[in-house]
Amino acid sequence: MRTGNIGAFKLTSVAAAYYKGDEKGPQLQRIYGTAFKNKTALDEYFKMIEEAKRRDHRKIGAEMGLFAIDTEFVGPGMPLWLPKGTVLVEELEKLAKETEFAAGYVRVRTPHLAKEKMYQTSGHLPYYAESMFPPMRLIDSGSHHTMIESGDTIHAETFQDILKDHRQKLDASLEANPDGDINKVTADFFSKLTPEQAKHYQNIASLSFVADLEKAAIGNEERYYLKAMNCPHHHRIFAAEPHSYRDLPLRLAEYGTCYRYEQSGELFGLMRVRSLNMNDAHIYCTEEQFADEFRAVNDMYLKYFKIFGLEKYQMRFSTHAAEGLGKKYVNEPELWKKTEDMVRKVLIESGINYVEVANEAAFYGPKIDVQVWSAIGREFTIATNQVDFAVPAKFGLTYRDKDNSNKTPLCIHRAPLGTHERFIGFLIEHYAGNFPLWLAPDQVRVITLNDDEALINYAKPIVAELRANMVRVDSDFSATPFKAKISNAEQLRVHTMLVIGGRDMEAGAVSVRLHHGGPQGAKPKGEVIADILASIKERRA
RNA sequence: GCCAAUGUAGCUCAGUGGUAGAGCAACGGUUUCGUAAACCGUAGGUCGUCGGUUCAAUCCCGACCAUUGGCUCCA
Structure with missing residues (x-):
């Protein structure tokens, strides 16, 4: 596309991006904008964005x-x-x-869990480990297994994290400088511990350092993922x-x-x-x-x-x-x-x-x-x-x-x-939340014009019949103004509203209103119920 | 995880260096009405969390947490 074809453009956002898409590479600041041949196309695009937001x-x-x-x-x-x-x-x-x-x-x-062996065998641990939650560790402490958790006496997990961290630093340091001083690296490591880590560390510091760390790391533990x-x-x-x-x-x-x-x-x-x-x-x-x-x-x-x-x-x-x-x-x-x-x-x-x-x-x-x-x-x-x-x-x-x-x-x-x-x-x-009837969380609501007892008595069996057929139906027989009852149902995105007033009652009918289609007029109640059941069964769009 | 922005009542949003407001929703009452919103009242907030500055912090500073927009990744 030549720049001459740009008739309209707009800047949209600012964000960072990795240089050449490499997560480990440096980041660049990127300014996002979009351009179209003319203003109309640009406006249409932003209208679509607005609709997506809605x-x-x-x-x-x-x-x-x-x-x-x-x-x-x-x-x-x-x-x-x-x-x-x-x-x-x-x-x-x-x-x-x-x-x-x-x-x-x-x-x-x-089950939702499995032993480490499962994922070593499947190849998830070598190939997929970073997408998995870290393991739960069960330690064999002689006669029983103990789930490792933080606490005064149980610090094996912290212990192992410290060991791992220490080892990584040690390895990195020795690699960079084969003649380096191990004690210096270790001292440096200690100096960087958070107070909490240091506290845990004190508990184990009395043990002989390397030997016990090794023991804790290798110890008889079972890992579940x-x-x-x-x-x-x-x-x-x-x-x-x-x-x-x-x-x-x-x-x-x-x-x-x-x-x-x-x-x-x-x-x-x-x-x-x-x-x-x-x-x-x-x-x-x-x-x-x-x-x-x-x-x-x-x-x-x-x-x-x-x-x-x-x-x-x-x-x-x-x-x-x-x-x-x-x-x-x-x-x-x-x-x-x-x-x-x-x-x-x-x-x-x-x-x-x-x-x-x-x-x-x-x-x-x-x-x-x-x-x-x-x-x-x-x-x-x-x-x-x-x-x-x-x-x-x-x-x-x-x-x-x-x-x-x-x-x-x-x-x-x-x-x-x-x-x-x-x-x-x-x-x-x-x-847009306006699900078809078979999916709609609120499928049907029966609404009476007011709280007149005769109307309610006419409406109740309709609710009962729908419910007996596994339809997600509820009712609003309250004295709240009728328009408000409609509005409440619309806001909830109730798929089908069955409105019942005196006229419907006399005719053995109900007035149907669809969330996505407005008033549909009065129909015989048997027909309406049959149609609702069929629509659900067939998973109509 | 990285860069940036944001975080005030259930929701949408005002607001101020001197311990917070509105509308809707909720709750209580009044209202009897034919297809999207009747009226009156009540209640509701550790102003994301933890620290710091200050006589005083929701407001200023820092860290953390979370969300959002991207990057990387992905169903």
């Missing part, structure tokens, strides 16, 4: 009482689902369970029973809660969190079955896009880069190539809209991220789909094949609805 999931989430983030007592990045948000969570789970049941998945449940992914647990479920080729494909599904230690600056409302619920499943299959399974997963994505009215999507096919082998990626160059070719073939054959990006794969295999665009045209990476050729072998997973030999299955990780957190965050913006 639809911000944090704002609507608070207005509708969907979720809360209690940074003081629970922690940043760990949302609490309030009752109305839980409705969304459970409706999505219901959708996923139905869809997966029809597609031949079986459900499993696993919070799971960052469900796959290792699912692999152990696969391992729990012998399998034949006749069992495959085996599709294990779980809405499991995972915990990832996202850096503080990365947290963002529901979109980037530390506790996340994944619509997860792992498909164990043979190489021959891979293409069909992969296609079926893609079909599931497309089905969901239709339900949520997503017209624009793109799959980002992330492959490895040779220079990352053994560092960012498991060191299996041939398997990488073979699997990537397999995935590429399916993508091309099924006419999926995709782009290929190098060097963004998961550590255990190529990855497909699903990008969708919300109603106002903002892009979200919502779901993921990964192939794992490495980890099943590390866990020694096998099935008995036709020729009586043991073979390692392939594993497809897939999460079409991604995480509840991000998916719901996306849906809030996509719908």
Whole structure:
């Protein structure tokens, strides 16, 4: 674009950026601005930004009482689902369970913790440790295990942190200056302790320094990690029973809660969190079955896009880069190539809209991220789909094949609805909080014109019938002025308001008002109820 | 984690170096009304946390915590 094409521009913000995108490199100050051919296009762009602000999931989430983030007592990045948000969570789970049941998945449940051995075997610790919460340590102190915590007598954790820190400094110093004085480094280290560290240190200082530090560091401790992914647990479920080729494909599904230690600056409302619920499943299959399974997963994505009215999507096919082998990626160059070719073939054959990006794969295999665009045209990476050729072998997973030999299955990780957190965050913006009836936290409210007893008696059975059919319905029979009752319901984004006055009562009708459509006129009450039930059942848009 | 900005009642926001206000919401009462807001009253805040300066700090300074906008990372 030539500068002559810039007809209108506006500065937007100031921020720092890393030189050449390297986190360890120096930072530059960056001034952001945006430019368009003319004023109209510029204004349109800012209108879109305004609209996005209006639809911000944090704002609507608070207005509708969907979720809360209690940074003081629970922690940043760990949302609490309030009752109305839980409705969304459970409706999505219901959708996923139905869809997966029809597609031949079986459900499993696993704990949130596992021993260190799990993640050493899976490769998470070598490749993924910085995204995991630090371990919980159980120390074997002879006859029993003690959870390490801070306190007067238990300071092994501090102890170990100090040791680790000390060692790093010592190593760095010795590396820089091989003839350096160890005592000097140690003295320097002590001088930099905070008073609290020093206090802990005093407790152990009477012990002979190095020997006891070593003992504490190596000691018999068992480490447990919070799971960052469900796959290792699912692999152990696969391992729990012998399998034949006749069992495959085996599709294990779980809405499991995972915990990832996202850096503080990365947290963002529901979109980037530390506790996340994944619509997860792992498909164990043979190489021959891979293409069909992969296609079926893609079909599931497309089905969901239709339900949520997503017209624009793109799959980002992330492959490895040779220079990352053994560092960012498991060191299996041939398997990488073979699997990537397999995935590429399916993508091309099924006419999926995709782009290929190098060097963004998961550590255990190529990855497909699903990008969708919300109603106002903002892009979200919502779901993921990964192939794992490495980890099943590390866990020694096998099935008995036709020729009586043991073979390692392939594993497809897939999460079409991604995480509840991000998916719901996306849906809030996509719908601007005006959810379709089947999803709406407040589906129906029955409102009487006033608190006349006859009206209430006419309205009550309608509420009861809806409730008996699992409709989320409530009522407002109060003496509050009618217009205010309507306004209250509108502000809550109640999807359908059933208004009842004398005229309706006489005609055996109710007057329907839709949150997103205004008054719809009076209709026979039986018809209205039937239509509500059908709309929910069919998950109408 | 890094750079920057921000943090006053449940929400939206005023305000001041001399221990804080409004609207909405909440609660109590009055109001009987056909599709987005009736009226009166009551209650509600350690002014993010901890330190410092000062006779005196919500206000000035520092550290920390959190959020936001980016960077890096990612579902």
